[in-house]
Amino acid sequence: MKNILVPTDFTGTSDLALAWAKYITKNYLNDGLEATIVLTHVTQPYIPDTTLPTGEVGAGIMAAQEMEDVGELNLRELAEQLEREGFRTRIETRFGSIDSEIVEVADELQPDLIVMGRSHIDSFFDWLAGSSAADVAMTAHCPVLVVPTLEEGKHHPVRLETIAYATQLEFDENHILRPVVDLARRFQSNLRLVKIKALNQPNVYDDRQFLDQIEAEFGRNRFAEDTVDADNVAEGLTKYIHRHQVDLLVMATRERDFLSKLLNPSLTKRMVLSSDVPVLVYHAKENY
Template identity: 25%
Template sequence: MFKILVPVDLTDSAYKACNFALTFANQAPEATVVILHCYQDYLEEPNGEGMFSESNATSEIITDHVLRRNQTDAQEKLDELYQSLKAVNKNPYLQLERVFMYGMPEDLVPEEVQRFKPDLLVMATKGESNLARTFFGTISTNIAQDVKVPMLTVPETYEGTTLKRVLYATDFDKEDAQTLEALQQLLLPFSPVIECVHVADEPTRSDNKKLEALRSKLQQTAKTNISYTLLDGDDVADALQKFVSEQAIDMVALTSRSRTLLGSLLNPSLTKRLMLESQVPLLIFHASADE
């Protein structure tokens, strides 16, 4: 049973994340997709002055009414999303569930990951310009650091679910071979070309040797077509995104390193930047332990 958890904020981007999750789920013999909304009490800004200027008792009644209305609206939107996904899903072997929970998403999502043990976590991202207001701003990047299951982020502006060409960003870590095996297994139904790319400021002979060593290690067990490329660039994120644009890449994958490995090219700062700036989905694997 292939299990996917999709936290949603019930905006338009939620449907895109769910649709991408269904694309993966439909490639499995049996799958369960859980749509999770974490509800938080909030008060909308009053439309006019004096809204809460009456007695304390009256103010409490109005406050309670607004909060109940907000919760009801959120539940109805989650139901609408669930029903729309059920309507487009034609796979009788796919089990679709919805969960409405009260609390902070940065707390509840890792807890649900521990409980549900999904094979994949899928979340929408909205970009840096909305960080101050959006659920999927700093929260999504924090969750990416806290969970240990593969996490797929889908940009709000991204259209489609094609997976013909996938970039894997390598820093020649000892776990790259294992991660590439997992990536191939996950994407096997899509039969993509995987572009294994390393970015270096003035690539050296040592970089070439490491890339060839990775190629040799994988060639005997490769399940799909993998190519290997050295990119010249002093800004890793910019170099990768330029490659994505020029080579029509459909998804970027990488292994996020420990918070302590700040010397790594693929440290959490770069992962966070790619999550906020990438124009294509980003699949994040996690190093098994700090080194």
Template identity: 35%
Template sequence: MNNILIATDYSENAEKALQYAILLGKAYQAKIYIIHTYLPRFVEPGIYANAEIMQQSLNEQHDAYQAKLVPLANQVEEAGLVCEAILELNDVVSGVFDAIEKYDIDLLVMGRTGSGGFLNKLIGSNAAHITAKSKIPVLAIPHQVEKVAIEKILYATQLEFDENHILSQVFEIAHKLKAEVNLTKVNASFEPDIQSDKQFIDQINTAFVKENFVIDTITADSVTEGVFRAAATHQSDLIVLAAHHRNFLSQLIDPSKSKQVIISSHLPVLTFQC
């Protein structure tokens, strides 16, 4: 992990997201990019404005937003990390995806809510879009988080796909942060149980024979309920999910489960794409 992007709307919750970006950045010695996107606000309706006045308004907005990025970048640099602040005249989703591509971002970190509506829109109406289209992991931080720490990681799975390539990244994060990993198979009502659990459990145990972990099972009325109950049982401070959106079978299994967990969780949720 070399480059981490934090999306900010300058809210209190975006500040928490920044602290998580710094936490992971220090673990990996990664470069932190901070992005804020905005659309122009011109003069009040009914007030005459020529081109000069409109350009002045744009310049003032740009300078105001740029000034707010400076103390955030300073926080990152004071933590001993390299930081680059990005201010884009763009909509939220386009700006974030453009930055991911341009700066070769490995992880996107964002607050789940924000007073300005910036990240509300991103994780609300655009949650399905960013989850489906993002090629990199996305870490969503809810406003309920009080302690910025990753010490106990819950990896929730339904054991329907080979997820070893994701698990290897999860164990890497755990090693970097000296965190423990718990794997939980969620059996939910009305969810397909097509593949043999033993097959995937054997694969995991063989692939990660040197890792210290336990795979347990929880039965619940829904995947979301099962994930949250497992997190409470293990006293987890990070939930990790693998989102499967690439084939017809995954559509039958319901691609919105990861979105439901992200929107409802009181814990940070890290989503990987398969």
């Protein structure tokens, strides 16, 4: 992991994401590896108010241009601060829709990881609207780490003592587990494989089949295995995170067709929007 993309809007939420990016990057730098933090800021386009006189539209466009200039200036200042701290940086400014522009930057630069902050969601309408972080996590073609901002300005400590990997044990996950195991090894973290047994979750294959597959490649002592009974997976994972003081939840999302998404909204996205701890999202290659 040598290039980390960090979108920022210069708020406390972005500051938390940057703290995690610095924490991860510093580990690579300490090992003598080169690593770059790519800072990006997206200015949203001006949407004219049709109730205003026509002459006001030009003023709105000028204001949007000023916001773009201010954003670039702030981005440069942030990059200079990081370089004084010993980090290598690059900046990218964009104009447009936040989530789509971030994904476009990621497609262009091919970072190893995107780290984004997620604002506190405290109402049904916030949940319904979702967040740019969740949208990026579900559509980007690289791993995405979403760092939540909790109520009253609280936040989870920046550490990786315990990593929980949510598994169904219903398909081959070794290709996703490889970078997770590497992450746990690099930070000397405790890695726990967690399966939530819920009525709405399929249980087609024998768990032992896939556990044997995992143990054959990574070794039995690399992780702990936990099975939790719960009414639903999201509830089970949330309780498990609190009970075991998990620092990072890792989840895999798989591409699904439109009807599947409509009938069964992504569990991964629900956890990205609700988790009190950072969620690292990987994308499985298989479709279903």
